[in-house]
Amino acid sequence: xxxxxxxxxxxxxxxxxxxxxxxxxxxxxxxxxxxxxxxxxxxxxxxxxxxxxxxxxxxxxxxxxxxxxxxxxxxxxxxxxxxxxxxxxxxxxxxxxxxxxxxxxxxxxxxxxxxxxxxxxxxxxxxxxxxxxxxxxxxxxxxxxxxxxxxxxxxxxxxxxxxxxxxxxxxxxxxxxxxxxxxxxxxxxxxxxxxxxxxxxxxxxxxxxxxxxxxxxxxxxxxxxxxxxxxxxxxxxxxxxxxxxxxxxxxxxxxxxxxxxxxxxxxxxxxxxxxxxxxxxxxxxxxxxx
Ligand code: NAD
Numbered sequence: 268x269x270x271x272x273x274x275x276x277x278x279x280x281x282x283x284x285x286x287x288x289x290x291x292x293x294x295x296x297x298x299x300x301x302x303x304x305x306x307x308x309x310x311x312x313x314x315x316x317x318x319x320x321x322x323x324x325x326x327x328x329x330x331x332x333x334x335x336x337x338x339x340x341x342x343x344x345x346x347x348x349x350x351x352x353x354x355x356x357x358x359x360x361x362x363x364x365x366x367x368x369x370x371x372x373x374x375x376x377x378x379x380x381x382x383x384x385x386x387x388x389x390x391x392x393x394x395x396x397x398x399x400x401x402x403x404x405x406x407x408x409x410x411x412x413x414x415x416x417x418x419x420x421x422x423x424x425x426x427x428x429x430x431x432x433x434x435x436x437x438x439x440x441x442x443x444x445x446x447x448x449x450x451x452x453x454x455x456x457x458x459x460x461x462x463x464x465x466x467x468x469x470x471x472x473x474x475x476x477x478x479x480x481x482x483x484x485x486x487x488x489x490x491x492x493x494x495x496x497x498x499x500x501x502x503x504x505x506x507x508x509x510x511x512x513x514x515x516x517x518x519x520x521x522x523x524x525x526x527x528x529x530x531x532x533x534x535x536x537x538x539x540x541x542x543x544x545x546x547x548x549x550x551x552x553x554x555x556x557x
Pocket of ligand 1: 273274275276277278279296297298299302317330331332333336340358359360361385386387388389502503504507510
């Protein structure tokens with residue numbers, strides 16, 4: 268297939284490269300010249316205009332920073348510019364309402380489109396091991412699936428348009444909450460005189476066990492190797508966790524869902540990011556609790 272890929276940043280760069288590795292011809296566009304240089308080295312054909320990149324393709328994939336940018340890119344450069352019948356895939360993390368609005372515009376323009384946000388960070392994007400949670404019609408999902416499978420290890424249909432974003436923000440809301448809970452437990456255990464490794468050995472096989480503890484332990488030297496072992500560098504930036512918690516709060520307000528713990532988690536990450544930690548791994552919030 269010929270696929271246009273728009274948004275070649277930390278995530279999109281590796282994803283576009285994996286489409287090339289799978290044998291697709293990739294037309295790449297980004298506002299950044301550096302990103303375009305890397306895409307060219309990875310075998311993409313680069314363009315200086317998004318609409319031109321979308322001409323005569325079978326599919327368009329986007330991986331962009333936020334909903335406003337996604338909406339403007341689709342309205343200005345994809346819908347009506349990509350050939351009728353192309354399938355459109357937005358893999359960015361954006362708000363549910365904008366995802367549904369953009370898919371509505373695409374469908375009115377005669378396209379099949381899915382929202383397909385990802386779980387997994389830069390390493391998973393580079394390694395082709397992302398998990399995609401996909402919203403859209405059955406037809407759109409079946410058309411998007413083989414493309415997504417070139418970039419991920421799991422592709423799950425979450426329901427109609429916008430449900431991929433709904434799954435993503437509910438998942439990341441839970442992640443933000445249990446990371447803070449895990450950090451609180453380790454910080455308090457230490458103050459109570461409990462060795463962190465001993466607490467891990469007990470809690471990781473007891474009822475307090477969770478992913479933030481056993482797969483992403485925020486304490487250096489305890490559990491598997493994580494960003495905590497690299498001075499909280501790499502991994503999932505606190506600024507992105509804050510972005511996802513803000514999206515979760517917006518969605519909660521829109522449907523009147525009470526989320527008191529998420530509200531507190533957002534406030535804590537706002538303080539953490541506001542103190543200059545936007546690039547620090549999100550598990551680094553343990554430093555503020557010690
Ligand atoms: P990034 O900032 O590294 O990349 C975004 C890219 O989009 C940049 O290269 C930028 O130049 C480009 N861009 C911005 N506006 C554009 C436009 N109008 N036209 C073309 N290109 C444009 O961000 P990222 O880390 O790659 O994240 C991308 C998306 O993936 C975000 O929605 C993010 O929330 C989500 N996400 C990121 C991670 C992660 O660990 N980084 C994990 C899961 C999901």
